[in-house]
Amino acid sequence: MNKSELIKKIIEKKEFSQLPEKDVEIAFSHFEKRQTSDEEKIRLTRELLHKVFGSFTSQKLLSPKNKSEEWILRKHLSTRERLPYYKEVYERILKEFENKKINIIDLGAGVNGFSYKYFEKKGDYIAIESVGQLVNLMNNYFKENKISGVAYHESLFNLKKIKKIILETGVLLPKEPTMVEKVKILRIIFLFKVLDSLEMLERDYSKKLLKEIAPLADKVVISFATRSMIKQKKFKVERHWILDFIKENFKVLDDFELGGERYICFEEE
Numbered sequence: 001m002n003k004s005e006l007i008k009k010i011i012e013k014k015e016f017s018q019l020p021e022k023d024v025e026i027a028f029s030h031f032e033k034r035q036t037s038d039e040e041k042i043r044l045t046r047e048l049l050h051k052v053f054g055s056f057t058s059q060k061l062l063s064p065k066n067k068s069e070e071w072i073l074r075k076h077l078s079t080r081e082r083l084p085y086y087k088e089v090y091e092r093i094l095k096e097f098e099n100k101k102i103n104i105i106d107l108g109a110g111v112n113g114f115s116y117k118y119f120e121k122k123g124d125y126i127a128i129e130s131v132g133q134l135v136n137l138m139n140n141y142f143k144e145n146k147i148s149g150v151a152y153h154e155s156l157f158n159l160k161k162i163k164k165i166i167l168e169t170g171v172l173l174p175k176e177p178t179m180v181e182k183v184k185i186l187r188i189i190f191l192f193k194v195l196d197s198l199e200m201l202e203r204d205y206s207k208k209l210l211k212e213i214a215p216l217a218d219k220v221v222i223s224f225a226t227r228s229m230i231k232q233k234k235f236k237v238e239r240h241w242i243l244d245f246i247k248e249n250f251k252v253l254d255d256f257e258l259g260g261e262r263y264i265c266f267e268e269e
Contacts, residue, residue, distance in 0.1 A: 193223055
């Protein structure tokens with residue numbers, strides 16, 4: 001089979017059927033030149049894609065019916081851990097934006113849009129997610145509940161498109177149609193437990209992404225797990241590769257740990 005046929009075969013599995021082609025191609029590139037059978041290349045690519053995208057998601061989450069926000073958040077491993085701490089996390093991250101108009105841009109959102117009620121008075125919510133089923137899930141939720149939010153189905157490796165979406169969220173808008181005075185909409189970018197997954201597909205891509213998006217934001221917040229999401233055991237987390245990079249290139253605003261997750265808040269210097 002040629003490359004196109006192999007990619008098509010890989011996404012025949014429901015779990016990967018709504019991933020951006022770019023993500024699948026990057027995963028496949030790890031095994032494309034390996035001296036092995038097409039079947040093995042397909043298996044290895046699916047295995048990598050599962051580690052990056054599927055391991056966080058319960059199959060029940062791909063077809064829920066009339067479930068609450070809490071049910072959805074508990075079914076995604078990443079948000080399950082954060083659920084008891086959402087209010088505290090958002091209050092700390094967004095405290096300096098009180099009474100200011102903000103847009104939250106959530107990269108690699110998963111189902112984080114279902115946590116909207118914890119910050120709804122703060123501003124609008126824009127999610128960017130690779131798993132199409134989760135994008136549909138969030139958009140249906142926003143529509144049914146008349147929430148000021150939208151989810152985009154896009155690869156985080158499509159940097160040009162990501163930057164375009166971010167820039168479109170921070171336009172200057174008049175407070176009222178008749179007023180000359182304009183108010184800037186502040187942008188806060190979230191990357192919760194995303195960087196490790198990006199690195200699985202492309203080494204050092206996280207650094208490239210942060211360098212490109214940080215100048216577009218008033219604040220960037222990254223996070224990573226400090227304990228096993230399944231066994232709930234604490235493990236030593238160094239990650240000097242990204243922490244040193246952030247300290248060298250940006251101004252760190254806050255660094256804290258809560259509920260088995262470490263958060264780093266920073267801005268462009």
